[in-house]
Amino acid sequence: MKKLIHLIVVLLFVAALISACGGKPQEPAQPAEPQKPAEPAQQEKPAEAAKPQFAVYALNSEPLTSWDPAIEFSNGIHLHNNMYEQLVRYEPLEKKVKPLLAESYTVSEDGLTWTFKIRQGVKFQNGDPLTAEDVKYSIDRTMQIGAGASYIWSAVENITVKDPQTVEFKLSYQTPLDLVASTGYAAFIYSKKCVNENNEWIEEAKGCGTGPYMLKSAKWGDEVIVEKFADYWGGWADKHFSTVVFKKVAEPATRRQMIETGEATVAVELPYTDVDILKNNPNVAVSVDPSFQNLIGMFNTKKPPLDNVKVRQALAYAFPYQEVIDTVIGGYGRQSYGMVPYGLWGWSDKLPQYKTNIDKAKELLAEAGMADGGFKLLLTYTAGNEAEKSAAELYKAELAKLNIELEIRGMPWDSQWELAKSTDLAARQDIFVMYWWPDLPSPYSFLFSTFHSEEEPLFNLAYYSNPEFDSLIDQANQLTATDFAKAESMFVEAQKILLEDAASLFIYDRQDIWVTVGNLRGFKFNPAYPTVVFFHDLYLE
Amino acid sequence: MPGYFEIQNLSVGFRTFEGERRVLDIERLVIGRGETYGLVGESGAGKTVLALTILGLLPKPAAVVHSGSIWFDGQDLLQKGEKELYARYRGKRLAMIFQDPMSTLNPVFTVGQQIARVVEKQQGLRGAAVAKRSLELLEMVKLPDAQSTLKKYPHELSGGQRQRVIIAIALSCGAEFLIADEPTRNLDVTIQAGILKLIGDLQKDLGISVLFIANNVGLVNVFCKNAGILYHGKLVEDGPSELVIRAAKHPYTQTLISAIPRDKSEKLKFASTVIKPEAQRGCPYYSRCNLAESICFDRMPMLETSSSGQKVACFMAEKQ
Amino acid sequence: MKKFILRRLLLGIIVLLGVALLTFFLARVVPSDPAAKWAGPRATPEQIARATIELGLDKPLYVQFGKYLLDLLQGNLGYSLRTRRPITLELQESLPATIELVLISTIAAVFVGIPLGVISAKRKDQLIDHLSRLFSIGVVSLPTFWIGLILQLVFFRVLGLFPMGGQLSTEIKITMDIPKVTGFIMFDSLVTGNFRIFLDALWHIVLPGITIGMYPVGLVARMTRSALLEILNEDYITAARSYGLSERIVLWSYALKNSIGPTSTVVALSIGYTLVNTFLTESIFTWPGIGNYIASAVIGLDYPAIMGVTIFSAFSYVVLNLIADIIIALDPRVRV
């Protein structure tokens, strides 16, 4: 008995200790100022006015996968776009590129020579001035390494430095190089001092970019802290953030919580179910912007029964579009009109849409000689993506009505992709669900990678092959720089072919939900740079 | 008025999953002050259970004492609570030596530590007095080089040395009643004699009573004034040792004497024999007895004084 | 004695070799092309061929295995396919956070689990034994990943007592210099006298610590109980009782010391369990440790990284067990 009492006393003591450390127990939603032991917090107070402004960006996965801006083709987009800059930047509202490191650029009549004039007085974070040499060096090296998104430069034959502020690109075929130069990957200009003699990037090298923020410290796979580069050519105001933390917070619930408590300034990928609740929270600002991301479900056009266009059409009719939009993304999106997302040129509401119609689907199945279904389909999606998962589950319920059994398999992206490229054709999936977003803001980026014939499948995971479609988009791309209107109408035409062939489910064009702390100002999302936040534009009120 | 040590109608059972098993059923057993009493029986006859019952160390709740009393110096031990047994009897007035010296000493403490702990507790000694007393004890049991033995761990000692240490601990606090549970069972024959002599000498020197448990009639004969034979938990013959052994009346005792059992592999024989209620009616030796008649199956024989003087529980004892 | 240790060491080495072979085999039977992944998307066939040579995948399997072993001996676990960084380095970076958690839970296992086991053994089959048994079996039956969520729900969402995740508050991290002596935040801040950081770290480790600690507490309590019960059946315990020693001495001093052997084995075992449990919980608590690392490796199909973590955990598990065995063997008193 005595021992029990001892035990209880110890437990009580521990409990007291714990609650003493807990601070303000009643105010879980208090923003900023994380709870701390009572005493130090009081000492802190006078200093609060001079508190440096810092921002925390809560990401859903690691901040970057490579330090090398020539290679990084993944999460690092968030970080690199704040540390490095491109020659130009795409402005979605005006649908054209704006000068950035290049003051201006010209293109020759034949569209094969592009000349960029470099901005005066730009400095690298290590103090070196930016010259045309650096531009040539960066793009040449990126192309030479040939990793990541470097393929965007494939039209470039050579780069010549005309004078310290002028650089010229010679192309082997027509392509809108200004769009290429604006991309969020593989178009950065960086200092050669950050590359070692083996042409490898020096890990955690500092001062390599011209952007507003420079690397301060990093914990690989977890967080990267950047601080302001005082000599940034774009200038600084006091209100700007002097420090930005890019932090991996894998759990959506935790990201949401961090925004609510003010621990995070911006968060990505919050569940749509939370958005309506967050909208009513005065400490949180929610903005809804069109994004260039759309959800598609590519049909395996080479494998029975989906090699039959009637069956594909039937499956397209069976998809519960509205239900998915309402349930999965809380209505923050619209049904796609083809592959090009809303807001990007090449989008058109003149294109036909498949509307959910089970009777029509049954008819088409009957026409295909499969009136009572009875077959099994395999759908793969990227594990961890709640929206894809829920959409697949809703689709499964509809297909069950057609007596079609849908097997849903959530896989890590790499396995999903590998299965799709499997040499065992029978093992490949029937429906490949994924989000697609542009590497450059052009319909060509949406249509070429995904549906242009490929010898070995890469991203054309519908295995779609149609020479008519191929030539249409190739021509349209070449016309982009010279005859924009013609190009746009040809892209629309091409999508019509896809729709008639029902090469894929075009599910929805998503709107991006940006959830930030309530007093954040200057926030403007640029869909050409998905999930990138340009922190130099932002400040707290 | 019961004797100095007297067991009356003791009945102990063990609960098993196939029903309760009666393991001890003793009508009467008396040991006088300063006497040595030899209790003989096969392995599993209930000898150790009896020893543990006296000390109140039966495993609970598996074991149940149904009835009876164990009188010790005018007090019924079975009526004493755990507290009183602990405070006044165990180690103080009653002590026990276990059969296996190998497992009776705690392997992780030195001999000195183990003696000291008991001495400190029972005699309230501290510091140098403890060391002095420990030495005395080891000298009492005639351990050579007592000083260095104190610092040794049990595994560094031989079986005989260990048993001496155990005896020293058991008698460290002036116990007047010693239960020696087959103290030489696991020892070499050459060492056995030494230990037995030690116990005998101590008994005489200290004037204590000893309940000497053995599976060997021979030992009892030389060593004990009185002797009893335990079969299946039942005392089947009881009396002066020369009578019990020279002029055994019970058929089981006779078998024991004629073929002194040495087979250790028989150890668990009893444990696997279930005494069913209907079998309990008759003599437990019925099935093995070649003198058995129908009465032996129907009724339980009671201890009765036989013609030659000892008590025997057998209907056939006088008919031979 | 020497023979025993030698034999045990030799066995340990054989086992470690087997572990290496098994992980190697696992990673090689995977229907996937590491070279293609290494070369990146849109790699040309030439680039993939180059990567194949670079990664040594063109050599026969036994040569690859030999090279793999040699690398292992030098502490080189290969390169992550995703980040192209040395896996050893990445493990080094994420290890301290995990060790901190594992240590906390092991301490809990020892200081809560053992007394609980003793009490339970002492009061065997009584109410308190049933309760403590229910508790200790209960905590080992709890899905770790679930209890983490529930703790967050109760202590963060409802009560607001503890933070939801992370190792330190962001503000502390940015505004204060985090001392770096050993890489263990709590230890470093304590020895450098940074109590604010220490308290902040302590406050952050409570929920993940409880989550991770439950399993070893239960395990150790159970094992202590059964080891003790076994020991309490020994003759020397009955003998000790017959000498009139009190139950308190018999249990806490006599029997507990005898149970050190089995108990330390179980503590070593529980460290292995705990390490793996961090795989399930670190991501919930945004804890920047090895569990978080393997979670991303699994998502990114980073086979060398998965292999690296696997082999590292297995190695430490084997070594811990080896140490426990040898310690027990070295103490002559325990080996009887």
Next chain:
Amino acid sequence: MRWLSDFIKTLQPTIREWRLSFYLLNRNWLQRVALIVIALLVLIAIFAPLISPYPSHAISATNPKDKLLPPSSRYLFGTDELGRDLFSRVIFGTRISLQTALIAVGLALLIGVPLGAIAGGLGGAADEIIMRITDIFLSFPPLLLAIAISAFLGPSLQNAMLAIAVSWWPWYTRIIRGQAVSIRERQFVRAARAIGTPTFRIIFSHILPNTMAPVIVQASMDIGGVILTIAALSFLGLGAQPPTPEWGLLISTSRTYFLNAWWYSTFPGIAIFVTVLVFNLIGDGVREVLDPRTRKF
């Protein structure tokens, strides 16, 4: 009918072991409750379609208009993000968990038992090799090997079962081997050998039947741990696939919503907890009664 009596004879040790275990377990109230709960769980698994109010919610149907509703009389455990009745899904989850655990343990037995019998029955080099292999497998922390294997095999419930079997069999090999070694020297085996019965016959018709009892008891008590492992794999995305109402997967999905929908994580977690707990309680009791040293009279 000889085969029948033979069969029963081979089962006898198992039956006795079971009877004994059952008796000893049934004596303790905690264990008695656990036994009852296990029986209930089995019944729930068998009659899941009859018990659950919305059986279609556990298969493919969705009901988005009722998404994320708190528990009510209509939806006892509330609903999930697609409006499905969590009560029905948890009920069906019982079936999935018990089924997959049984299969996984069965597979592990299938690998482990013959190997153990061979190791114990043959002895010598075969024994040494097999036992070193089990050492290797057992030197992975539990769960780690299962994680690694299913990560390499790709996510599916089948692969998870396989992964568990592959990481679990050595335990059974060890038990069987220990038994086999002692049985090998028994009279009837010697007799069989003396009349020239081939070694493998001896192993499989004499040794194996006599070693099965403890391993089967052990295996049935491992089910709790296996259920927990499956749930953990599913939680990591390496096990069951949606819309399978597997408990671990339910909890994994609920992570996104649980701060606003406490019921979503809570109930599947309680289901896992209770199931694993009752199996572990029994397992713990069995370990105690099977261990001769702690066995009560």
